[in-house]
Amino acid sequence: MNNLEPPSPWMLSRRRLLAGAAGLSAAGLTVAGLGGGQRRSEAAPRVTITEGNVQPIPIALPDFLGGTPADSELARNMTQVITADLRRCGLFAPIDPAAFIEKVTNSDAVPNYPSWRAINAQALVVGRLRRQGADGRLQTEFRLWDVVEAKYLAGQQFVTTPESWRRIAHIIADLIYERLTGDTGYFDTRIVFVDETGSRDRRVKRLAIMDQDGAGVRYLTHGQDLVLTPRFSPSSQELAYMSYGQGDPKVYLLKVETLDREIVGNFPGMSFSPRFSPDNRRVVMSLQQGGNSNIFVMDLQSKATTRLTDTAAIDTAPCYSPTGDRICFESDRGGSQQIYIMSASGGPAERITFGEGAYSTPVWSPRGDFIAFTRIGQGQFAIGVIKPDKSGLRIITEGYHNEGPTWAPNGRVLMFFRDPGGNGGPSLYTIDVTGRNEQRVPTPSFASDPAWSPLLTSS
Amino acid sequence: MKTGLTISTVGHAALLAWVALLASGLFASRPLDTPPTESMPIDIVSATELSQLRAGKLDAPKAEKPKPQVEKIADAKPQPNSAQKVVDKPEIVSSFAPAPQPPEPKVAEPKRPAEAKVEPKPKEPEKKEAEHKPDPIAEALKQDEAKSSEAKPETEPKKVEAKKPDVKPETKPETKPEPKKVEVTKPQPKFDANRIAALLDKREAQRQAATGDTLSRTPALGTRTGESPQLSASEIDAFRHKVGTCWNPPAGAPNADRVRVLMTIRLKPDRTLAAPPEVEISARDATTQAMIDAAVRAIIQCQPYAMFSPQRYDAWKEIPLDFNPIEMFGG
Numbered sequence: 001m002n003n004l005e006p007p008s009p010w011m012l013s014r015r016r017l018l019a020g021a022a023g024l025s026a027a028g029l030t031v032a033g034l035g036g037g038q039r040r041s042e043a044a045p046r047v048t049i050t051e052g053n054v055q056p057i058p059i060a061l062p063d064f065l066g067g068t069p070a071d072s073e074l075a076r077n078m079t080q081v082i083t084a085d086l087r088r089c090g091l092f093a094p095i096d097p098a099a100f101i102e103k104v105t106n107s108d109a110v111p112n113y114p115s116w117r118a119i120n121a122q123a124l125v126v127g128r129l130r131r132q133g134a135d136g137r138l139q140t141e142f143r144l145w146d147v148v149e150a151k152y153l154a155g156q157q158f159v160t161t162p163e164s165w166r167r168i169a170h171i172i173a174d175l176i177y178e179r180l181t182g183d184t185g186y187f188d189t190r191i192v193f194v195d196e197t198g199s200r201d202r203r204v205k206r207l208a209i210m211d212q213d214g215a216g217v218r219y220l221t222h223g224q225d226l227v228l229t230p231r232f233s234p235s236s237q238e239l240a241y242m243s244y245g246q247g248d249p250k251v252y253l254l255k256v257e258t259l260d261r262e263i264v265g266n267f268p269g270m271s272f273s274p275r276f277s278p279d280n281r282r283v284v285m286s287l288q289q290g291g292n293s294n295i296f297v298m299d300l301q302s303k304a305t306t307r308l309t310d311t312a313a314i315d316t317a318p319c320y321s322p323t324g325d326r327i328c329f330e331s332d333r334g335g336s337q338q339i340y341i342m343s344a345s346g347g348p349a350e351r352i353t354f355g356e357g358a359y360s361t362p363v364w365s366p367r368g369d370f371i372a373f374t375r376i377g378q379g380q381f382a383i384g385v386i387k388p389d390k391s392g393l394r395i396i397t398e399g400y401h402n403e404g405p406t407w408a409p410n411g412r413v414l415m416f417f418r419d420p421g422g423n424g425g426p427s428l429y430t431i432d433v434t435g436r437n438e439q440r441v442p443t444p445s446f447a448s449d450p451a452w453s454p455l456l457t458s459s
Numbered sequence: 460m461k462t463g464l465t466i467s468t469v470g471h472a473a474l475l476a477w478v479a480l481l482a483s484g485l486f487a488s489r490p491l492d493t494p495p496t497e498s499m500p501i502d503i504v505s506a507t508e509l510s511q512l513r514a515g516k517l518d519a520p521k522a523e524k525p526k527p528q529v530e531k532i533a534d535a536k537p538q539p540n541s542a543q544k545v546v547d548k549p550e551i552v553s554s555f556a557p558a559p560q561p562p563e564p565k566v567a568e569p570k571r572p573a574e575a576k577v578e579p580k581p582k583e584p585e586k587k588e589a590e591h592k593p594d595p596i597a598e599a600l601k602q603d604e605a606k607s608s609e610a611k612p613e614t615e616p617k618k619v620e621a622k623k624p625d626v627k628p629e630t631k632p633e634t635k636p637e638p639k640k641v642e643v644t645k646p647q648p649k650f651d652a653n654r655i656a657a658l659l660d661k662r663e664a665q666r667q668a669a670t671g672d673t674l675s676r677t678p679a680l681g682t683r684t685g686e687s688p689q690l691s692a693s694e695i696d697a698f699r700h701k702v703g704t705c706w707n708p709p710a711g712a713p714n715a716d717r718v719r720v721l722m723t724i725r726l727k728p729d730r731t732l733a734a735p736p737e738v739e740i741s742a743r744d745a746t747t748q749a750m751i752d753a754a755v756r757a758i759i760q761c762q763p764y765a766m767f768s769p770q771r772y773d774a775w776k777e778i779p780l781d782f783n784p785i786e787m788f789g790g
Binding site: 045046047048049050051052053054055057091122146148149153178179180181182183184367411412432433434 | 690695698699702703704705706707708709710711712713715721735744745746747748749750752753754755756757759760778779780781782783784785786787
């Protein structure tokens with residue numbers, strides 16, 4: 001992956017810039033300019049703009065160019081994947097290609113800005129796809145232009161096997177997202193979920209993995225055992241899940257790339273899978289002993305287990321903070337199920353939720369600013385977020401049954417499953433942390449217990 | 460009966476007399492005499508005029524074009540002489556180049572009196588007079604003065620000063636060609652791009668605010684806190700609203716609520732941008748970069764700014780802006 005240089009009219013060499021600066025100084029303009037700036041700031045007060053108009057950014061994505069007809073088809077598919085990613089996230093409004101005035105014939109040329117401004121585009125993405133070498137490797141490149149400011153924003157080139165074209169499309173969408181929103185993207189990620197088939201009383205539950213947009217579903221288990229609550233490691237393509245066979249529930253670790261499976265142990269009375277620490281060295285879990293449940297941390301290398309809580313209450317569903325120094329969990333030590341935070345080494349816990357109803361399954365955002373939870377009350381299951389300092393409690397979605405929130409790696413989007421009840425089954429949904437832009441995620445059949453992977457490119 | 464008639468007559472007469480007395484105003488109550496209230500002069504000031512109030516005194520007479528308030532008459536500004544200014548500064552010497560020969564200090568001039576005139580130092584007129592002492596013409600004049608009026612020695616220099624205008628026409632024709640000669644013979648200092656900082660004038664800025672052409676201590680009509688000329692509140696509101704509709708900051712980016720984009724825009728009289736907005740912060744991360752881009756995009760997209768009146772171009776030709784999303788994203 002290489003950064004693309006902007007085309008020549010936009011290339012200002014360092015030497016040319018220095019020469020320009022020297023010329024200016026020689027003419028004494030630099031000094032005059034600085035003085036002028038000082039006077040200006042003293043003269044007029046600043047006009048402060050505090051209210052903006054947050055809207056999806058209109059973006060034009062003409063089909064990428066391909067050399068041969070087959071490549072053109074692939075290029076068109078790739079453009080569609082990028083367009084769909086950007087549209088689904090809710091922050092962009094891809095413009096209908098039928099409105100385009102100009103046809104892009106050269107992806108290296110500086111675009112004709114007025115014809116893109118005329119259709120109200122603020123950004124433009126052009127790209128090209130070529131075959132390279134004898135093995136037909138795919139060379140893809142794209143450029144992102146700011147139509148309003150008439151400037152080059154970003155561009156990269158990728159060389160991959162043709163099968164990875166979808167991933168390249170997601171990576172390009174991530175780069176566009178990052179450059180225009182200032183946040184890291186989440187399109188080059190995968191979802192592990194529990195695929196459910198069959199009637200409600202004879203449900204077959206298999207572990208499945210797919211791209212975040214629902215493409216490329218693969219099954220990771222066969223369906224003989226009941227699988228529950230898969231949890232992705234925040235820093236590697238590895239997950240932990242719980243499997244109920246004949247005996248006690250077993251906890252497995254699964255490497256997604258190789259499908260290598262490792263059994264962690266048999267844990268009687270376990271109700272949720274363990275969650276990984278940010279450094280991937282430990283897992284934190286709750287184990288039931290008699291009438292109560294306590295939290296334990298296990299070192300994945302030595303398998304040594306340390307008890308973190310020792311109460312007569314039910315402490316369960318622990319989750320690490322992204323810095324790894326704190327743990328949030330649910331507990332009924334105060335009477336009803338509420339969310340608590342404690343140090344990662346145990347000790348006293350601080351309660352952060354106080355509302356009516358039962359708060360459960362807390363999940364700390366990868367950004368650290370929010371903790372997502374499920375709230376059960378008055379026959380409704382709601383998904384909400386709260387800041388670790390107890391402020392900013394917000395219910396994001398509410399209904400008959402919403403459960404199992406999981407964060408996108410940038411901490412801006414949540415995925416959860418919703419069961420409408422009746423004869424239907426659960427489906428996956430994504431929603432912005434703001435509560436806007438709810439989208440159903442396509443799955444081959446009913447789906448529950450989603451777990452969002454970290455970015456594939458960073459791991 | 461007679462008695463009754465008498466009583467009745469007397470009684471009625473008394474009643475009539477009482478009524479007559481009342482009618483005459485002897486006991487009449489006077490209406491309350493309220494002095495008329497002095498009417499208060501009220502000017503209706505529009506929001507625009509209020510925001511344009513000048514600094515001054517509330518009771519000062521209104522002048523059409525008030526003079527700037529000055530306490531001091533400005534010193535006569537010396538004639539700029541570029542050739543001599545160059546001489547004041549030592550030539551910049553690059554550390555790489557061999558030290559150049561010092562330039563010839565001055566072209567030799569046969570007449571000494573003229574040389575004294577070539578270097579007028581505007582800042583120190585007293586010193587200049589001191590330099591005049593050896594002037595033979597002044598000496599001659601002094602002798603003339605001494606002869607004619609036998610003045611005291613202390614007053615002598617003053618009189619010399621008074622006579623100065625007379626002296627000048629005599630000496631000027633001699634001195635005038637001199638600066639030209641200097642200009643021609645001076646070698647131009649070499650420009651060294653590595654030593655640009657040395658070119659800057661490091662002298663302290665001279666305060667000129669309190670000086671003017673004429674002395675004026677009387678303040679103009681205005682308020683103590685007045686600032687003028689400025690954009691009116693309604694113009695600022697309209698401008699703010701319009702820019703706000705075009706401003707689409709990236710919502711939800713990490714710490715986006717803490718990124719304030721400061722910039723200055725320059726407008727042409729046709730109310731469009733004269734130059735790209737001058738952003739005054741640097742893009743230290745992706746969020747800041749996205750915030751800067753969004754603000755610049757808003758300013759470009761929103762033009763022309765039709766809310767500004769063309770008559771007051773000076774007030775809006777340059778507008779410093781602060782895009783602050785804390786109220787949008789905060790909390």
